[in-house]
């Protein structure tokens with residue numbers, strides 16, 4: 001029968017403990033989540049600064065709908081590109097000290113567009129082994145060849161760089177989404193310079209939280225445009241809205257406007273979303289207390305976890321995973337935490353390599369110490385004794 005594989009694939013996933021199910025959330029606050037009528041403390045969100053529920057941003061979005069309505073009505077090259085989108089692009093370019101910025105509806109689309117656009121004439125995409133699925137899929141769907149270097153291993157990257165191709169794009173993440181560690185961008189960018197390659201950084205989890213002004217890995221590691229020609233980040237995490245941007249040279253942006261199918265053939269994000277996103281970027285820059293609070297929560301969490309004998313992965317960011325090592329156990333520990341009132345996601349293959357299944361705990365500036373303490377006490381019990 002046609003498409004028989006659907007049933008067998010679902011059965012296989014169930015028997016491997018890899019079956020995915022959505023949970024319909026009925027209420028969401030900065031650190032709380034209600035699922036099927038039960039409230040939990042949320043340790044699974046990427047809303048690192050607590051901005052998704054900011055009254056100021058809600059108001060900015062609401063006010064903008066009075067002027068712009070709720071939808072953009074067309075793709076950007078038709079009539080979907082407004083002064084609101086332009087203002088966000090210009091402000092971001094100024095803050096990031098880039099010539100130009102281009103907005104995308106999602107980070108997934110932006111990564112696909114970059115990989116496919118820059119590999120139009122062939123070449124190599126040399127990506128960190130732990131790069132996000134959108135980068136890998138973008139590379140596989142491009143005219144380039146994909147090679148992967150061992151995670152954060154600059155000497156392995158160096159060995160892969162001896163290609164004669166004109167166009168080599170090295171891709172990595174500023175902060176790795178499932179591990180929380182950071183890329184040694186200075187060394188990676190030096191390696192690119194030595195081999196006439198371009199560096200692209202996906203800073204989905206660094207933008208907003210890293211750097212004095214919150215402008216992410218490029219600010220923290222002081223990488224100007226000539227050392228980091230393609231910077232991409234999303235708005236769906238610390239910024240608290242949705243969508244993404246690519247920042248780089250005016251030629252890069254003009255090229256994408258003229259060729260990126262994900263950009264040209266997709267209805268643009270609502271202008272009100274761009275207005276709220278810009279308001280968020282201004283808050284990110286001016287309210288450094290949010291980053292300070294997040295940092296202090298991270299430090300507290302790590303110190304207490306250590307005292308309680310909980311083995312965390314080596315991360316100094318808001319992403320604090322606990323390795324569990326197999327999918328069944330990841331589900332069981334996540335369920336045990338839920339029973340105790342904490343929402344923590346079990347991350348399984350193929351999101352992470354087989355055998356590295358984990359709990360992905362994410363911290364926010366909105367968490368308070370008592371909640372961290374409560375989680376850690378339950379976590380110690382669940383992880384160490386398997387209760």
Ligand SMILES: Cc1ncc(COP(=O)(O)O)c(C=O)c1O
Pocket residue numbers: 105106107108109111132134173177202204205234235236242243244
């Ligand atoms: C590293 C990374 N890149 C890209 C994306 C995709 O971004 P978006 O959710 O805006 O599609 C995500 C997660 O969603 C991510 O974690």
